[in-house]
Amino acid sequence: MRANTRSTSGALLMLVIIPLFAGLLACMPEHVPLGDPERARIRPEMSGVWYTGDADDLLGQVVVLQPWDKRTWLLLNILMEQPDDDELYDFATYDGLVRWLADGRAQDEEVPLAAILYKAWLTKIGGETFMTWEIRGLPNEDRDGEEGLLDPWWWWDFRVTASNGSAMVLHLLDDEFPPLKEAPRTRRGWEKVIRKHAQDDALYLENAMQLRRVDPEHEGLFGKLVSEAMVGEL
Secondary structure, X not given: OOHXXXXXXXXXXXHHHOOOOHHHHHHOOOOOOOOOOXXXXXXXXXXXXXXEEEOOOOEEEEEEEEEOOOOOEEEEEEEEEOOOXXXXXXXXXXXXXXXXXXXXXXXXXXXXXXXXXXXXXXXXXXXXXXXXXXXXXXXXXXXXXXXXXXXXXXXXXXXXXXXXXXXXEEEEEOOOOHHHHHOOOOXXXXXXXXXXXXXXXXXXXXXXXXXXXXXXXXXXXXXXXHHHHHHOOO
């Protein structure tokens, strides 16, 4: 499969599988952290609870951006795969997931779910804004099957566009972009390439993550989902 046809949601779902099948590491994007989180600044309008769906993989995702300090966020990414036998609720649509939550199905049945914790920050390169997700832990179970946070061991780098407080689009860097693939796998090596090619669409995967802010009237439903995901009750 060509790199630029990969789904961002699919790539994130593969990350969930990695702790179980370490050999899949060779198939994953080899990203590096961009920018310096100690010199970054969060954008308050990006904080909050967001939803995105993947119609191809029947996935629903919830992304929570909680300010940790003025520089970084604590980011929780919840991924859910729609049950094969459930046609009433479509996790790939906002309304479908809201209906599932409102009907109390989150408490009635278990669905394939992973909750992944990240540290996130912004940096400007080549006139574009990028967000790095640095994995800090799997809240329910880490790579060794123990509770707790992990040392950083993986990163995702996104270009951020259309961030207006109600919508946000994240374009994952394509690690197979030839100049990026040939560059040293270091922050400076990657930033040099990105600075030159930031406006080139070929630098990013085609399938961007289209995020919409959770409606105020549904914040309670999503808040309960977040709480249950964090304590492993789903």
